[in-house]
Amino acid sequence: MxxxxxxxxxxxxxxxxxxxxxxxxxxxxxxxxxxxLLLFGYAIDNDPRHLHTALLSRDNxxxxxxxxxxxxxxEYFRVDEEVASDDGGRKLLQQGVVQFVLTIPxxxxxxxxxxxxxxxxxxxxxxxxxxxxxxxxxLNGILTTSLRRCLNGPLSFLGKSAVSPLNIMVHKLYxxxxxxxYNIIPGLIGVLLLLTGMMITALSLTRERERGTMxxxxxxxVTPIEVxxxxxxxxxxxxxLQAAVIILVAYFLFDIPILGSSWLxxxxxxxxxxxxxxxxxxxxxxxxxxxxxxxxxxxxxLPSIMLSGFMFPFSGMPQWxxxxxxxxxxxxxxxxxxxxxxxxxxxxxxxxxFWPLLLLMLTTTAAAVRLYRKTLD
Amino acid sequence: xxxxxxxxxxxxxxxxxxxxDHIGIRLPCGQICGFLGPNGGGKTTTIRMLCGLLRPDEGExxxxxxxxxxxxxxxxxxxxxxxxxxSFWEDLTVRENLEFVAKMFAMNHVEDRLRECLRNFGLTxxxxxxxxxxxxxxxxxxxxxxxxxxxxxxxLLDEPTAGVDPKSRREFWxxxxxFTNRGLTTLVSTHYMDEAERCDKIIYIADGxxxxxxxxxxxxxxxxAGSLEESFIYxxxxxxxxxx
Ligand SMILES: Nc1ncnc2c1ncn2[C@@H]1O[C@H](COP(=O)(O)OP(=O)(O)OP(=O)(O)O)[C@@H](O)[C@H]1O
Ligand SMILES: [Mg+2]
Numbered sequence: 001m002x003x004x005x006x007x008x009x010x011x012x013x014x015x016x017x018x019x020x021x022x023x024x025x026x027x028x029x030x031x032x033x034x035x036x037l038l039l040f041g042y043a044i045d046n047d048p049r050h051l052h053t054a055l056l057s058r059d060n061x062x063x064x065x066x067x068x069x070x071x072x073x074x075e076y077f078r079v080d081e082e083v084a085s086d087d088g089g090r091k092l093l094q095q096g097v098v099q100f101v102l103t104i105p106x107x108x109x110x111x112x113x114x115x116x117x118x119x120x121x122x123x124x125x126x127x128x129x130x131x132x133x134x135x136x137x138x139l140n141g142i143l144t145t146s147l148r149r150c151l152n153g154p155l156s157f158l159g160k161s162a163v164s165p166l167n168i169m170v171h172k173l174y175x176x177x178x179x180x181x182y183n184i185i186p187g188l189i190g191v192l193l194l195l196t197g198m199m200i201t202a203l204s205l206t207r208e209r210e211r212g213t214m215x216x217x218x219x220x221x222v223t224p225i226e227v228x229x230x231x232x233x234x235x236x237x238x239x240x241l242q243a244a245v246i247i248l249v250a251y252f253l254f255d256i257p258i259l260g261s262s263w264l265x266x267x268x269x270x271x272x273x274x275x276x277x278x279x280x281x282x283x284x285x286x287x288x289x290x291x292x293x294x295x296x297x298x299x300x301x302l303p304s305i306m307l308s309g310f311m312f313p314f315s316g317m318p319q320w321x322x323x324x325x326x327x328x329x330x331x332x333x334x335x336x337x338x339x340x341x342x343x344x345x346x347x348x349x350x351x352x353x354f355w356p357l358l359l360l361m362l363t364t365t366a367a368a369v370r371l372y373r374k375t376l377d
Numbered sequence: 378x379x380x381x382x383x384x385x386x387x388x389x390x391x392x393x394x395x396x397x398d399h400i401g402i403r404l405p406c407g408q409i410c411g412f413l414g415p416n417g418g419g420k421t422t423t424i425r426m427l428c429g430l431l432r433p434d435e436g437e438x439x440x441x442x443x444x445x446x447x448x449x450x451x452x453x454x455x456x457x458x459x460x461x462x463x464s465f466w467e468d469l470t471v472r473e474n475l476e477f478v479a480k481m482f483a484m485n486h487v488e489d490r491l492r493e494c495l496r497n498f499g500l501t502x503x504x505x506x507x508x509x510x511x512x513x514x515x516x517x518x519x520x521x522x523x524x525x526x527x528x529x530x531x532x533l534l535d536e537p538t539a540g541v542d543p544k545s546r547r548e549f550w551x552x553x554x555x556f557t558n559r560g561l562t563t564l565v566s567t568h569y570m571d572e573a574e575r576c577d578k579i580i581y582i583a584d585g586x587x588x589x590x591x592x593x594x595x596x597x598x599x600x601x602a603g604s605l606e607e608s609f610i611y612x613x614x615x616x617x618x619x620x621x
Contacts, residue, residue, distance in 0.1 A: 004483060006480055006483060007480060007481055007483070009480070010476075010477050010480030010481060011477075013477075014466065014469065014473070014477050017468070017469055017473060018466065018468050018469065021468045022468065211464075211467070212460065212462045212463070212464040213464050213465065213466055215430060215460050215462075215464050216460060216464035216465065217481075218430055219428055219429075219430055219453060219456075219458040219460075220453065220454075220478070220481040220482065221450055221451075221453045221454035221481070221482065221483075222481055374429075374449075375429070375430055375431055375432050376425065376430050376431055377391075377431050377432060
């Protein structure tokens, strides 16, 4: 099959001219990500206060009372309950009544005074790791300031020593995957690129068929690969534009930077975009009109958001759902994007999810080229 | 005599209905051939099969010396096809549409050819108008200009003059004659009898069958009709007599 660069460029130019003259679509492409991000983004509470906490104190010494008072006076924690047993604390955590349970062990005060560096146990509902990280930091601060006032006279050596007089042990519960509220940002990039990517290519081809211009195009000597390149490249650029809008808004409005390599992210975006555009292309070969292609897009879109780990933690899904999820490009994209943006993952860390995405890209593209019909029937 | 198109047993079925039923078409090189028949007779379907837009269910033959089944791509690049329904991009200007076509046919000297083509079809002043804003007649003019742009050897025109005023129609036909004089072979479907009379050869098609063919004179003679229009009605009635 021959591929002519001139022909691809001609189709490209045509697509851009049409896009330029279709103001409504052009505006949507940029506005949708901004609006979505603002809606979802403001649901992200960046500075949590008054986190519900239960206190389990097994020590009646002066220091444990100081700590309890310090905790109650802080803006950060709100001590709702004082429980008497481990079980009581667990139950509250499980019910979601409190987010933290702080346990002060027996003989805490005595061990502290003797310089044995006793440990406090903080059990956290870690479905929100960012809050937990913040809370541990805050607890440290509170303890230091409130204890410093008591550690005077003969005990002042404890406050001054380089080693902290006590430890905080943190037990994170309920969130093995480290799901964060910021997960919405990579997820949102995925959702938008998936929806607009599939829809825009599928529509642009079915529109040609509906208006009869496809008949004209098919009567010209042009190969499926040429049509596909010409049709897909503009929408790759649009996809990048949308991703850039989201990332910039996320950075400037919500202080969420990309921790990992931007190049790696761009490469992942390219593969993910290709998957979506090829799917859109494939949809257009099956759809008879624009309405059908919208319906088919939604049909593919729903499992992608439900079973990819965007909505629910992947490991919590039943086996069959995971099996489906494993065939969805979005699953891998979300994992890679979360890794790069939120955790700063490097190439070897994302490789496990990178190659399936690459494989899916090649398969969908090949399928799209094969499905393209060179005739009207 | 050499034929630009020589196909036989061409058949097309849609959902079990045979729309074109084992027809044979021969177009002598350098002639204009009129393709007439009632609505739904199968003209568009036949033309689409000739230029590779529809795959025939049966039949074989050659177009421009190339096999209809195997060399569809090569046939495309040497054929100009004008669709019955306007099929250019309405949100592109006249010039942009023509430029696109020129690039698709991998033409050289695009600029010169475009200028010449715009001038020949009187489109120069409308070159920067959006195709969607053109009136019906001007759209047809653009379509004709586009299918002749790459200097094809075979022209397949599907009702090129539908909705065109009488004066422009005459200009269209002079234009088509002009191409033919340069060696082009043309198959043109039409519902106008005065246009049919200008053709070297006429083919009547009804219900997917070829009911008669020959020059205007021959057809009138064979049917004993006084005019070409009457011969058309005579032949179509013949076909439909058997049906309820
Ligand atoms: N894609 C298709 N699917 C099903 N039926 C079709 C299809 N294309 C054409 N037909 C049927 O084939 C028949 C012939 O159609 P065709 O367009 O070839 O007629 P025509 O001679 O060009 O008519 P007109 O003079 O009205 O243009 C019609 O009855 C039409 O309904
Ligand atoms: Mg027709």
